[in-house]
Amino acid sequence: MILGILGVGHLAATMLAGLLKSGLDPASILLSPRGKGQELSTRHAIPLAADNRSLVEQADVVLLAVRPADASTAVAGLPWREGQVLISACAGVALECLPVAPARALRAMPLTAAEINASPTVCFPAIAEANMVLERLGPVIPLASEADFEVATVNAAVYGWAQDLIRRTAEWSAQKGADAQAMRRLVALTFVAAGRLIDEKPDPMDALLADLVTPGGITELGLDVLAAGGQPALWQAACEAVHARLIRDSGTA
Template identity: 45%
Template structure:
């Protein structure tokens, strides 16, 4: 069992895990133990942070920590945890989109299971992270990634997981707008800064005014005959928002079909 209460294991050191480890390692009281597969990436993270080490194998990792974050690709999740020395004091937090707890239960022994859905903004402590069920040991770790949203069941978690994809689409929107502004003559660096800061500004205003409805906030921005109204009307004329809903539904359908 763990020799420190704050030891966290990361099983599956890929794209997402790199960002999570970056954040977890900022806490000097935390020890982070990585699975050895994808060794170059794991060793690079360990070389960068004094409190990060690489386990000999996945069984050794489980033996060294109390909480394990499972960050393999979803298809590999159940197989990756099979046959490991799970103990009742373990909490296994799956970050794998579309993998229901039922699919992990048989291979997780006596460990307590939870699911969470962080995004790469965890690296800067800005990842809104949905959690189900609200297991204290899991919350204690994922709250370092950003605001935690405890959800009522896995169906809600599946819907919330679409936001992890939406996060990528917002990057795409920023790219489109920045490229367009640069093409029209704005210096590329200024264009990138302006667009990304504008997205943050819009989100900040919504967050700062929870008492006001979203339609109310939007209406206030749309001066009759003004440029915001003109652009929105143009987008609505081509039913642009319908396509965002279609994309969201396609992702949710895929997540749900993985569960069935």
């Protein structure tokens, strides 16, 4: 199977790093020439397509990772064929905006943790050939509809907000005199621990949280300060704003 990557920018570079780490043979990948294509082709001995037409002619699965505004024009007029699969990672670009028939298309939303094979990646619809690529980068979570996918895409922004909370907590700790490296590690792994516990224990999430919130304790104290400042309504408003933007852009309302 040849995997073509059309649009070799920031996201594609992280996915490529994860694919290579997973043991994917560089000879089975083909890069489009713009962006980081030339540089990554030279660095990892990955074939470089002469142009997008040649890439689509040779690839069995094509990963589309151009900016959303470029997505439709990037795939239009190329020699798509039966049996081929397009994975679009473009946020807010509806399937109907990707003219790749008779190839099949799906949407996927990898996170940059693909680079360390730790990206939970949602997709719609599930297509086996695409799954074989995406599961190299972390757990794949198939969704039931494109509307669900738009909701789930908000999580790609939440990933950044989580990183911001980690950074701010680690920096605050360092400003208080704690060891910066130790705090960076502690806070980052605390977010990993919080996520893993919720993912791996089937208990209701409010029950898991209730276990943590001792009346009069420090978790409760912090939650009260956050509530006085507008949480969780503020966080929900941020989710709503991102979702509204995504459904406006994709027309999947």
